[in-house]
Amino acid sequence: MPQFSRRAVLMQLGASGLAALTPGAALAQNRYAELDTQPWSYLDGNEARFLASMADVLIPEDDFPSASQAGVVDFIDLQLAGPYGQGAGLYLEGPFGDGTPEQGWQADHTPASLIRTGIARLERDDTRLVDLDADEREEFVTRLSEGKDFDLGDVPAKTLFDEIWALVKEGYFADPIYGGNKGYAGWEMVGFPGAHAYYPDHVDKNAPFPAPPRGIAHVPGTRHSADTASALRGADTPKEEG
Structure with missing residues (x-):
């Protein structure tokens, strides 16, 4: 099976669908990508395009990047290639019934094979999600979330959507x-500052923490122009009433 680079896959996604919806979308798909020249670890090109299309229905671009722009497909690829995707820790012996949420995983697949098999069966009639327009994609994802109208054999449609x-x-x-949340897009959205090493000066200020997000690797956020240190030094202290 040929390996496709992230850049090639996401540029094709933009050219075939999202570019018609958002100006410059073909370029925007890689705005936060860091590993464009490397092949996928598990996914093939068609699977990556499907996941990018579906992810961008679930988290579309607004004031913040869409899911694919924030590297979510990279994250999924790495997860499916690793122990989680390969079913480490899952009991995968039969029988396989419908089960209940409390009973956990009930599919005769690892997470990786569930997604691979599910995508292949969803698109076996040559109707690719990436080729649908925006309204059709939303309808497709909604029906999948409800488990309706899809005969995927031993892959439950609702389980596939939930995964x-x-x-x-x-x-x-x-x-x-872990490969996603490029540029701290998700943390920027919810105002989460991340893993800064020093907070004591701000604990009692009862104000938003002013510094850009910082992850475990201690790489400062790049979507803010403010330097972390200067932001910390320049934070205003709320005035006491009296």
Whole structure:
């Protein structure tokens, strides 16, 4: 199976669909990518395009980057290639019934094979998600979330949706060392400052922490122009009433 670079896959996604929706989208897809020249660890090009299309329905671009712009597909790729995707810690022996949420994983697949098999069966009629317009994509994802109208064999449609949706959220909000949340897009959205080493000067100020987000690798956020140190030094202390 040929390996496609992230840049090639996401540029094709923009050219085939998102570019028609958002000016410059073909370039925007890689705005936060850091590993464009490297091949995917698990996904193939079609799977990556499907996941980018679906992820951008779930977390579209507004004042903040969309899921694919924030590297969510990179995150999913790395997760599926690793122990989680390969089913480490999952009991994968039968019988396989519908089960309940409290009973945990009930599919005869690892997370990686569930997503690979599910995507292949969703697109086996040559109707690719990436080729649909915005309204059709939204309708497709809504039906998948409800588990309706999809015969995917031993891949439950609702389980497939839930698995992808969980990975999209994790990729958007996890620390960037795991491949997603490029430029701290998710943390910027919710105002989470991340893993700064020193907070005591700000504990009693009862005000938003002024510094840009910083991850476990201690790389400052790049979407703010303020330097972390100067932001810390220049923070205003709320005046006491009296």
